[in-house]
Amino acid sequence: MAEILNFKPDEIRIIEEKTGGKFISKDEYEKYKRWLSEQSNDLNDNEQKQEQDDEGFVPDMKPGEVELNSKELEETDISIEFDSNQGNTNTGDNDENEDNNENNTPKNQNKNDEKPKPSQKFLNDIGAWGQDYVFRDLVKEFDADADTEIIDLNTKGIKGVGADFKVIRRGELVRIVEVKSTTEKFGQTLSISGTQWEVARNYFKLNEGDKYWIYCVFNTGREDAEIFKIKNPIQKWKEGKLLAHPVNFVVK
Secondary structure, eight states, rough: OOOHTOOOOHHHHHHHHHOOOOOOOOOHHHHHHHHHHHHHHHHHHHHHHHHSSSOOOOOOSGGGGGGOOEEEOOSSOOOEEGGGGTTTTBBBSSSSSSSBTTTOOOOOOSSSOOOOOOOHHHHHHHHHHHHHHHHHHHHHTTOOTTTEEEEEETTTTOOOSOEEEEETTTTTTEEEEEEEOSSTTTTEEEEEOOHHHHHHHHHHHOOOOGEEEEEEESTSTTTTOEEEEEESSSHHHHHHHEEEEOOOOOOO
């Protein structure tokens, strides 16, 4: 390299000391380029493999094709389990890590029946299906009121707030909805993040617990999909109408 650039040995050393670099021969440079190319190919192969491994959820029907089937539960057989893996974010069941939510296949209580852990894309797709289905139900309930707006927090990029939808009437919040979706049948345990439970508790403390709802979507992606609505989950929990499985607590 020194001969090609016509540098004297001392000049090369001075430049190396100033730049912190080192001159290499042409052969070494060609070897380095081949190594970079091999690394790039390996990275692309790994990305393609990851995409193949992360297969998404394939529903039998789209949310808009399924007849709406929903009801409010006064007393519920649904159990809520706190998901320590979600931390303080909502997967959204399509929410980042959220809840989103945050979306939420039931946890197996019998270790012998454990299934392979689904990919995050699979869970996100289930959550997205459930949220689209719930949005239709909200529109059906509130669409007749011209002064009411249904805000999809996920599409607006609002994450980690413990909910997926807000219903606003003449500037006032009338309902905040967290969606939990699963491909399982009614009665399964669903996971909730600490943030979601804390938001519900704060509304309850302000005597506005009736504004916070959990919409549980069962049989996600199928013709028999159904929504079970839980109003004021904290009150139902305190009254023994909702079973919760806390696994963590914080001492401050």
